[in-house]
Amino acid sequence: MGHGHGHGSALPAAGSASSRYVRRLAAALAIGATFMVLQFVVALATSSLALLSDAAHMFTDVLGVGLALLAIVLGRRSTPTFTRTFGMYRAEVLAALANAVLLFGVAGYVVYEAIDRLGDPPAVPGLPVLLVAVAGLAANVVSFLLLRDGAKESLNVRGAYLEVLADMIGSIGVIVSAVVTLTTGWRYADPLVGVAIGLFVLPRTVVLAGRALRILFQHAPHGVDVERINAELAALPGVEDVHDLHVWTLTSGMEVASAHLTIEPDADSAGVLSAARDLLARDHAIEHATLQVEPREAARRCEQLSW
Incomplete structure (x- = not known):
């Protein structure tokens, strides 16, 4: 993980x-x-x-x-x-x-x-x-x-x-x-x-x-398409699923994101992590991102959460 x-x-x-x-x-x-x-x-x-x-x-x-x-x-x-x-x-x-x-x-x-x-x-x-x-x-x-x-x-x-x-x-x-x-x-x-x-x-x-x-209220920042971010992260090589994605603004000019990325069994977790961080910074100006890269077994735990 x-x-x-x-x-x-x-x-x-x-x-x-x-x-x-x-x-x-x-x-x-x-x-x-x-x-x-x-x-x-x-x-x-x-x-x-x-x-x-x-x-x-x-x-x-x-x-x-x-x-x-x-x-x-x-x-x-x-x-x-x-x-x-x-x-x-x-x-x-x-x-x-x-x-x-x-x-x-x-x-x-x-x-x-x-x-x-x-x-x-x-x-x-x-x-x-x-x-x-x-x-x-x-x-x-x-x-x-x-x-x-x-x-x-x-x-x-x-x-x-x-x-x-x-x-x-x-x-x-x-x-x-x-x-x-x-x-x-x-x-x-x-x-x-x-x-x-x-x-x-x-x-x-x-x-x-x-x-x-x-x-x-921690709504998505104005002008940030969270659905698009979800789709782009899911399209990265080695990523099977994206869940628990959150994007919010701490204060003006400081956008923050967090997400869980479920990866394929043979995927390089470090490579997926680096690609995801680069995507958020380059395409969406989100410099501060906390990303959890996890196998399928660990992702099942997230399905049990109610929120």
């Missing part, structure tokens, strides 16, 4: 995709924290719901980026042990899910508050709101550019990136609201923009939460 634990050479030293974007996350955190304080102060002073909504989104940006950084630090410093065999890389996924919950709560509150204000919208001074919104937009654009590349590789970074994107759109909405207020004096512009910002954020939040839950 053969047992193989495969590792490729393509993974970064720190392990996860998120770890390559620590400096960019830190810069986005500093920018967001500075402008969050400014927005909250002006929003409270002017009673602007649109700016308050933008400030709340900026708060989730700051908290979300902070959670993302914390998760990466935990992942780096927590090496695998006998009680935490995969370390704490899942902290990144939990951070992304927490970001989604925060965004959903803030967006829901803003929509509720805006609808309540439509009956009697307060007068909002347009000029200070406009100036702060323009400054906030500039800050969000910088953070957006810093995180854009990382969002393609890491769910954790993508959570922070989506929050920055939502806040950038929100800043544009606040600018429109302030311009309308300045030029026409129409009081409904501010609460209506608040509703629009909230409705823009909600569906994107649901998508982010769904992707995080997919990982936490």
Whole structure:
């Protein structure tokens, strides 16, 4: 019976995709924290719901980026042990899910508050709101550019990136609201923009939460055809059957697989093991695979398992 634990050479030293974007996350955190304080102060002073909504989104940006950084630090410093065999890389996924919950709560509150204000919208001074919104937009654009590349590789970074994107759109909405207020004096512009910002954020939040839950429930990674993997492993020379095949994501950029391969009596177990590991790494980018190569007699034990 053969047992193989495969590792490729393509993974970064720190392990996860998120770890390559620590400096960019830190810069986005500093920018967001500075402008969050400014927005909250002006929003409270002017009673602007649109700016308050933008400030709340900026708060989730700051908290979300902070959670993302914390998760990466935990992942780096927590090496695998006998009680935490995969370390704490899942902290990144939990951070992304927490970001989604925060965004959903803030967006829901803003929509509720805006609808309540439509009956009697307060007068909002347009000029200070406009100036702060323009400054906030500039800050969000910088953070957006810093995180854009990382969002393609890491769910954790993508959570922070989506929050920055939502806040950038929100800043544009606040600018429109302030311009309308300045030029026409129409009081409904501010609460209506608040509703629009909230409705823009909600569906994107649901998508982010769904992707995080997919990982936490250990579903197959997005874009990985497990049925195809099963067929390709079964087609390897010397392999009679493939069973107990599992493919899941530990955290963004870290896909993991395990499987039992039943081999023919005269098959070379070491050769089958090497071919299977090469197939997973080369054709499916799965560098971390635990494969058990077993004769027919040993495979009968697996048939007795209920799950």
